[in-house]
Amino acid sequence: MSSATGAGGKRFVLAAGLLGGALLAVIGVRYLMVPQSAARTFGVPGHPAGFELHYIIGLRNLWLAVMAAAFALLREWRALTLWFAGAVVVCFADALIAYTSTGRIPQVAFHLGCGIASSVLAVLCWRYARKP
Numbered sequence: 001m002s003s004a005t006g007a008g009g010k011r012f013v014l015a016a017g018l019l020g021g022a023l024l025a026v027i028g029v030r031y032l033m034v035p036q037s038a039a040r041t042f043g044v045p046g047h048p049a050g051f052e053l054h055y056i057i058g059l060r061n062l063w064l065a066v067m068a069a070a071f072a073l074l075r076e077w078r079a080l081t082l083w084f085a086g087a088v089v090v091c092f093a094d095a096l097i098a099y100t101s102t103g104r105i106p107q108v109a110f111h112l113g114c115g116i117a118s119s120v121l122a123v124l125c126w127r128y129a130r131k132p
Contacts (some may be wrong), residue, residue, distance in 0.1 A: 077129035084122035091115030 031038040036046030044052040064083075071080040095111035097102065 075128075076127045081122050081125040081129055084118045084125060087118040088115050088122065090117055 027038070032043075039048065039053070040046050042056070043057075068080065068083050070076075071083060091111050091114040095108050095115065098107045098111055
């Protein structure tokens with residue numbers, strides 16, 4: 001493979017990654033802003049009677065778990081830093097959702113604790129990434 005083809009391939013993968021990230025961000029914002037419409041577009045009812053949304057959330061969590069484990073096994077500290085930094089935001093948002101939904105202290109505390117742990121782990125991973 002020539003160097004031009006390799007560079008073009010890298011540009012393509014970079015563009016695909018950026019486009020995919022932007023698309024997922026738009027989908028995520030849409031679920032937050034107009035959840036019923038987003039659910040129908042996904043292919044489930046606006047007000048699911050079953051566990052469709054639970055399955056969606058479960059699959060997303062499994063995917064994120066595999067990514068975290070892969071980053072850790074490959075010692076991709078910068079990627080793991082970003083993963084944990086994102087987890088901080090999600091965990092604190094989950095705590096807020098649990099608080100405004102049921103207000104149960106054990107569930108809220110769990111999410112807050114996970115957010116704090118994720119912030120510590122993000123800092124540790126960043127330190128590992130900076131070491132030669």
